[in-house]
Structures are given as structure tokens and as C-alpha cells.
Amino acid sequence: MKLTRRSEYALLALTYLGRAATEEWVPLGRIAEAQAIPLRYLEHIVAAMCRAGYLVSSKGQHGGYRLARKPSEITIAEVIRLFDGALAPVESVSKYFYQATPIERETKMLAVLGNIRDYVARTLEGTTLADIL
Amino acid sequence: MKLTRRSEYALLALTYLGRAATEEWVPLGRIAEAQAIPLRYLEHIVAAMCRAGYLVSSKGQHGGYRLARKPSEITIAEVIRLFDGALAPVESVSKYFYQATPIERETKMLAVLGNIRDYVARTLEGTTLADIL
């Protein structure tokens, strides 16, 4: 599980929105500036999070974005899975992104990697946006 | 830490050599066939492991490769670091590959990621080639 900028920006945007007033529509420009994220890139990221149901948007003047769920109901795991796929170090031990890989034959190795994937999944599924605010 | 084929092939080659007789020089062709690895690709991988001191080679007929150290003295962590770099999910929490990244500002987030990196590093540094044979 290697985090890309995409995921980092997504998490930063979420934290910003999590700290904003619940009612407020926050325009992207403000997030981009505050968190030093390229605006036009952030658009794509935020669009994906809308489709995924983490955010809702309002168009037009004084529009913007806000969280669609409570911060305590958005786990870090799902955000990272959305942008970077599997949490596992190898797809052979991935639960949601399983794929065969050459190392499968080595069962001891697989056990070690599986153990790691379990730890990562457990901690990231157990951590919500509310925890990091 | 996303494992690439490089690392997988490297580990497979190591396990093959680990199971061979200690004195024996194993030619690459045999490893490639046994583990289903493209020979010309494996050459690069093995060369890197020679330079790193995990393997020694013998040229010419009846030449090949063998382990330079005992299996119990080669950790999985160092192999993966050699080919895929940091074990950490983000360079901000990497010990050997530190680099600044945007998410650094979020200390709670950083703590979670740091915790993951520590777990991964600990288990992979604690697992040697001998353990997976």
C-alpha cells in the first residue's frame, strides 16, 4: 500500500471540510489554497469523492462542497481504497482486489504478507475522519 | 509499500537458492524455469542482489549463483527496500527514505501512518529467508 498524492490530497480536503461548519458550502478554491493543492487537480479528486458518496456539492454562486456523512462515519481505509486500491502489499493477499501473483506459491511468505495486510486493514478501517481532526 | 514484480522475483530466486545445496553453483536458467521468471529480467534482479552482497557468482561453465550469507541472516525487509524502497505508506514516516509530503501537517494522520510503518518494518525485519523456507 503506497499512498499517492491523490490520496493525500483527498484526506487533506476531507480534514478541511471536517473542520468547517456543518452547514457551510466550502468552495474548492479555499481548500486548494489552504492546503496547497493544485485547484484543477483537486477537482478530479473531489469529483470522485462525490461519486463515492463522501461529499455532496452545490453548484453556482456560494456553492461548494460539504461532507455527506458525519466524520465518524468515514474511514481512512475506504478513502485510500478508492484512490490507491488494495491496502495489501501484494494482490494475492488482498480481500477486495485479489489477483494471482508469482509469490503465491510461497505459503510462508504469503502468511507474513497476509498478516501485514490484516494489520493495515484493521487499523485503517478502525480510524475515521473524526479521529484525525 | 506496494511490492513490484521485481521484489517478488527476487524473493522467489532467494528461496530457490536457499533450498539448493550450500556448495552448489546454481545457474540462472534453472531458477528462471523453476520459478517461471523471464530469464533476461532475472539477470538484472540477481545482479542487484550481487552488488548488495546477498549473492555471490561464479562465471563460466558450471558457474552460477549461491547465497553469500546464511538464510537466517537475510531479512525480507532489506530485500524489499533494495527493490521497492520505503516500507512506509508515505515517505514522511519513512526512516531510511524520508521525504516531505503534503500530509505531514496532519499530525494525527501521521501518527496512524507511522504506526503502520513501524509494524511493517518490525515484522519484515524480524522475518528472514530461513523463516520462509
Added chain:
DNA sequence: ACTACTCCGACTGAAACAGTAGGATAACAT
């Protein structure tokens, strides 16, 4: 109508990944 937003698709440069290819070099066998 104007302005300030979101929304949508296409495009781009650079790097990484996963190989392939050609040939040089070295040791051993006959």
C-alpha cells in the same frame, strides 16, 4: 446579465514497470 461556482472530457510530460536484445567476458571441457 453577470459572477462564482461546479462539472466533464481530453490532453500532456515525466517517470516507473516489466521486460528484450546484443554482445563482451570468463571459466571449464575436450
Added chain:
DNA sequence: ATGTTATCCTACTGTTTCAGTCGGAGTAGT
């Protein structure tokens, strides 16, 4: 000496991913 079998070294290649950028369309409030 010569041929065989192996390592070694450098360069190249196609594909995909990453991290953006760009132009413009749609929409809601003033």
C-alpha cells in the same frame, strides 16, 4: 586451441501510472 556454458554490461522498448493542465459547458444566486 577451441567450443560451450555461463555471467556481465549497456542500451533500448512498449505500456501504464502519476500528477497535473486546459477549455469549455452547466448552474445557481445577485
